[in-house]
Amino acid sequence: MFMSFQELLDTYYSEYQYKPKFCVVMSTHSWSDALENHYQSINVPVGWRKAIAYDPDPRRPSVKDSIQSNPQYIPNKYNKIPLNPNVLAVCDTQSPPVQDGQIRTGSTCMPAIHAALTIGCEYTWCIEFDVGFTGNWLKLFEFYEHDNSDLLCTNLRTFNDDNKGWYWWENKWNCPIKAHTAAFIPIYRISRKLTLQFMECLYNGWRGHSEALLPTIAIEYKYSVKDMIEWYNGKNTMRFRPIFERQDLKESNRLYHPCKFNL
Numbered sequence: 001m002f003m004s005f006q007e008l009l010d011t012y013y014s015e016y017q018y019k020p021k022f023c024v025v026m027s028t029h030s031w032s033d034a035l036e037n038h039y040q041s042i043n044v045p046v047g048w049r050k051a052i053a054y055d056p057d058p059r060r061p062s063v064k065d066s067i068q069s070n071p072q073y074i075p076n077k078y079n080k081i082p083l084n085p086n087v088l089a090v091c092d093t094q095s096p097p098v099q100d101g102q103i104r105t106g107s108t109c110m111p112a113i114h115a116a117l118t119i120g121c122e123y124t125w126c127i128e129f130d131v132g133f134t135g136n137w138l139k140l141f142e143f144y145e146h147d148n149s150d151l152l153c154t155n156l157r158t159f160n161d162d163n164k165g166w167y168w169w170e171n172k173w174n175c176p177i178k179a180h181t182a183a184f185i186p187i188y189r190i191s192r193k194l195t196l197q198f199m200e201c202l203y204n205g206w207r208g209h210s211e212a213l214l215p216t217i218a219i220e221y222k223y224s225v226k227d228m229i230e231w232y233n234g235k236n237t238m239r240f241r242p243i244f245e246r247q248d249l250k251e252s253n254r255l256y257h258p259c260k261f262n263l
Helices: 005-010 033-041 110-119 137-143 192-203 210-220
Strands: 022-028 049-054 123-128 151-158 181-191 225-227
Touching: 022 033, 022 110, 049 110, 110 123, 110 192, 123 192, 151 210, 181 192, 181 210, 181 225, 192 210, 210 225
Parallel strands: 022 049, 022 123, 151 225
Antiparallel strands: 123 181, 151 181
16 A cells, blocks of 8 residues: 555655755766865855755766765765655656656756755755856856746747657656646756645656656646746757867856766
């Protein structure tokens, strides 16, 4: 007999007496001195919490002791969210996203779920390790500090004739509705309310690529979504490929992805 979604939530509690309104989580599958410097460069406003979500990749060198001793380190337990093992959840890769009754790693949404359930913050910024910003991160965070949008993202788009060829609109999609909205989310901010809605949909059997699943759920359930268009130059700076080299980051106060020189 599987527990209800509310019973699932009741099994979690905040590990921290102080619940910050905002949390910034950098997710990574490897660690190096360059990545540590990159993490330290992400400065946040006073009173915010900052953390590392480490999702080990067996193809990469093991994590250094320095990250494990870091008090801001979130160990890979952040992906241990129990689910009905007969349900497929969010799928960013070809590997089964649910195994032994738990969500597997491989989804950019797992750090947000962890932060919402254990840290208890109202909003979580999730930043992949290869996102670069040619400005002061503090300026970016403060720009949206009083913005109540449930989801901030990049390259927000709806399904139409111009982009219907995107592979993930339908592939591995198993939901009550068709995917109608997508976004690029190597960096995004999500509210705790939307995180719990997203998790409930996973628990009830929704699955699909997170770049379509998350914004589609947000729009379908009337959450507010906003494109951070002020901080990037379309696919010229936020894209899947090709990779940016350091000398390519020519525009100031712009988000860039992917920046692999921080590895």
